[in-house]
Amino acid sequence: MPDAFKLGFAPFALPARGVLIVFCNDGLQLGPATRDLLGNAAQMVRKAATTERFKGKLGSTLDIVLPAGLQATRLVVVGCGQSSELKSSDYLRLGGVAMGKVPAAAGDAMILAELPNGAMKPEHAADLALGARLRVYAFDQYKTKQTDDEPKPGSAHVTVGVSEPGATRKAWADREALADGVVLARDLVNEPANILFPEEFARRAMGLRKLGVAVEVLDVPAMKKLGMNALLGVGQGSAHESRVVIMRWNGGKRGEKPVAFIGKGVCFDTGGISIKPAQSMEDMKGDMAGAACVVGLMQALAQRKAAVNAVGAIGLVENMPSGNAQRPGDIVKTMSGQTIEIINTDAEGRLVLADVLHYVADRFAPKFMIDLATLTGAIIVSLGQEYAGLFSNDDKLAERLTKCGERTGERVWRMPLGPEYDKMIDSKFADMKNTGGRFGGSITAAQLLQRFVGKTHWAHLDIAGTAMGSPQTDINKSWGSGWGVRLLDRLVSDYYEH
Numbered sequence: 001m002p003d004a005f006k007l008g009f010a011p012f013a014l015p016a017r018g019v020l021i022v023f024c025n026d027g028l029q030l031g032p033a034t035r036d037l038l039g040n041a042a043q044m045v046r047k048a049a050t051t052e053r054f055k056g057k058l059g060s061t062l063d064i065v066l067p068a069g070l071q072a073t074r075l076v077v078v079g080c081g082q083s084s085e086l087k088s089s090d091y092l093r094l095g096g097v098a099m100g101k102v103p104a105a106a107g108d109a110m111i112l113a114e115l116p117n118g119a120m121k122p123e124h125a126a127d128l129a130l131g132a133r134l135r136v137y138a139f140d141q142y143k144t145k146q147t148d149d150e151p152k153p154g155s156a157h158v159t160v161g162v163s164e165p166g167a168t169r170k171a172w173a174d175r176e177a178l179a180d181g182v183v184l185a186r187d188l189v190n191e192p193a194n195i196l197f198p199e200e201f202a203r204r205a206m207g208l209r210k211l212g213v214a215v216e217v218l219d220v221p222a223m224k225k226l227g228m229n230a231l232l233g234v235g236q237g238s239a240h241e242s243r244v245v246i247m248r249w250n251g252g253k254r255g256e257k258p259v260a261f262i263g264k265g266v267c268f269d270t271g272g273i274s275i276k277p278a279q280s281m282e283d284m285k286g287d288m289a290g291a292a293c294v295v296g297l298m299q300a301l302a303q304r305k306a307a308v309n310a311v312g313a314i315g316l317v318e319n320m321p322s323g324n325a326q327r328p329g330d331i332v333k334t335m336s337g338q339t340i341e342i343i344n345t346d347a348e349g350r351l352v353l354a355d356v357l358h359y360v361a362d363r364f365a366p367k368f369m370i371d372l373a374t375l376t377g378a379i380i381v382s383l384g385q386e387y388a389g390l391f392s393n394d395d396k397l398a399e400r401l402t403k404c405g406e407r408t409g410e411r412v413w414r415m416p417l418g419p420e421y422d423k424m425i426d427s428k429f430a431d432m433k434n435t436g437g438r439f440g441g442s443i444t445a446a447q448l449l450q451r452f453v454g455k456t457h458w459a460h461l462d463i464a465g466t467a468m469g470s471p472q473t474d475i476n477k478s479w480g481s482g483w484g485v486r487l488l489d490r491l492v493s494d495y496y497e498h
Contacts, residue, residue, distance in 0.1 A: 005136050005156060007129060009168050012037060012119075012161040018108030020072040021098045023115055025083045026056040031114030033163075041069045045077055057081055058090065059097050059474065072110075076101040083115040089409035091124045095131025096474035102156050112161040119163035126171035129160050133179045134475040139190040174304045178489055181300030182482035188292035189468055189480025193268035193285040197240040198316035201267060201288065205245045205295050205314070211302035218244040228355040230334040234348040235317035237272060237325025244356060247298045247312040251305055252498065258309035259496055260366035261298075261488060262356050264349045264373035265291030265316040272319045272345030273327055286468030286480060287349070290372035291316060293467070293484035300489050307497040313360050315352040319345070331430045335359060336452055339430040347434045349375045350448050357452045367496070368397055368457040371449065372467075372484050378441030379415075380465040387413040388483070389462035391446035397459050400495055401487070407494075410487035412461060421447045 012033045014020065022034045028049055035042050044067060048054070054062040058081030067075040078097050080086060086094075095111075102109045111132070113125040120128065136156075162168045188196065188204070196204075206215045220241050223232055228244070235242035248258070266287040270276060276284070291314035298312040326332075330342045332351070336358040340351065353371055360369055379389040387405075390412040392398040398414050405411040424436030424444050432451065436444030446460050463483055470481040 029116035091127035092131035095128035096135035099132035122167035177303035185296030185482035238318035263291035263294035289467035
């Protein structure tokens with residue numbers, strides 16, 4: 001988050017300078033306090049709307065430069081559509097739209113958090129602020145020059161005008177923790193692989209200790225002792241050693257079973273001996289987005305002191321070709337004792353997750369496990385980039401994830417599992433093979449993972465389409481979206497906190 005960006009809350013007022021942002025519905029109606037503050041300038045909004053054919057649709061904007069009668073340099077009206085029907089995710093979007101109208105180079109802005117039917121509730125105003133903060137994110141620390149076309153973003157002081165500043169600040173505390181978690185995940189996904197290799201990723205995860213998270217790092221000898229040969233096989237061709245990081249937040253009742261989140265952390269994926277084409281291989285720095293989400297989630301839970309016991313586990317490897325790399329045809333014995341024949345070394349994420357899933361299930365006996373992975377291109381063919389693929393052995397967990405996806409805008413779509421797909425990964429030489437062929441690629445990958453969860457309630461989220469190179473939205477202009485942090489934080493807060 002740019003250091004120059006400041007966000008605060010204050011009672012409704014007109015700014016002495018900068019940008020004033022207000023909201024109207026699809027009938028061009030403003031809130032009562034907004035009308036009083038604007039005075040005669042409120043009439044200007046309707047005239048300008050007619051000229052610009054502005055209808056107040058959700059997310060649309062009307063920009064008035066040097067508005068007569070106001071000290072602000074610009075008046076921006078943001079449409080909120082049918083304001084009585086707004087959801088939590090809509091408030092986030094409105095905050096992002098509003099922030100998008102603040103000049104990037106410099107300046108102050110006042111956003112009046114009021115709808116036509118009155119002031120926004122404190123939690124809605126806090127959602128609005130969260131959207132603004134996520135919108136301003138930029139990953140630009142490696143740029144040494146700033147052009148006129150690319151002014152440094154976020155150098156603004158934004159004040160959200162609210163009716164209850166104290167209550168809104170209280171609601172904002174949890175959203176701020178969530179924002180910090182999303183930003184951390186975005187930073188990790190955006191980092192280049194020469195900077196963020198497994199050992200460095202583990203070191204950054206250790207930074208959560210300052211928030212009270214217990215962090216344990218398993219190195220190669222420790223993993224060999226545990227028998228994590230599937231994970232180690234993926235990383236054996238790299239000059240960078242593999243790591244597993246276990247993070248624990250104990251905010252719930254003593255002795256209560258934790259909830260568990262597992263992330264695929266392939267810091268760079270060349271495909272190994274089954275090497276990928278050169279085109280777009282640079283995007284494979286983001287093949288650790290699942291692990292990034294888990295670290296960001298643990299940050300959010302700890303920072304807001306969530307009343308839950310949670311485990312986060314990430315498997316960190318680099319998949320490289322070398323004289324020591326894993327070969328097609330190799331057979332590895334996993335920590336669970338099951339064996340896997342390697343058909344394609346580019347189907348590596350499931351090998352990493354197989355050992356980590358078994359480890360977490362065996363050691364912590366959690367209430368449930370949810371893994372996140374940029375696992376298959378097949379899921380992008382199936383769902384595009386709007387939904388993540390959801391696979392689960394538990395209907396209630398799947399239903400809760402689906403509901404939280406709708407509430408946050410980080411949506412999931414449930415995909416099938418079944419014994420018919422198991423046949424596709426049967427091997428002649430081992431218990432299973434790591435690919436099932438061209439058809440149903442995301443499903444056969446999930447079927448393999450299911451063999452390592454035992455009787456634990458489990459869900460797998462294939463986030464290949466949503467977590468990196470993701471669609472630009474009103475609250476995300478970053479290549480790495482930090483997808484999943486908000487979804488899983490909402491799952492915890494809605495269903496698993498006391």
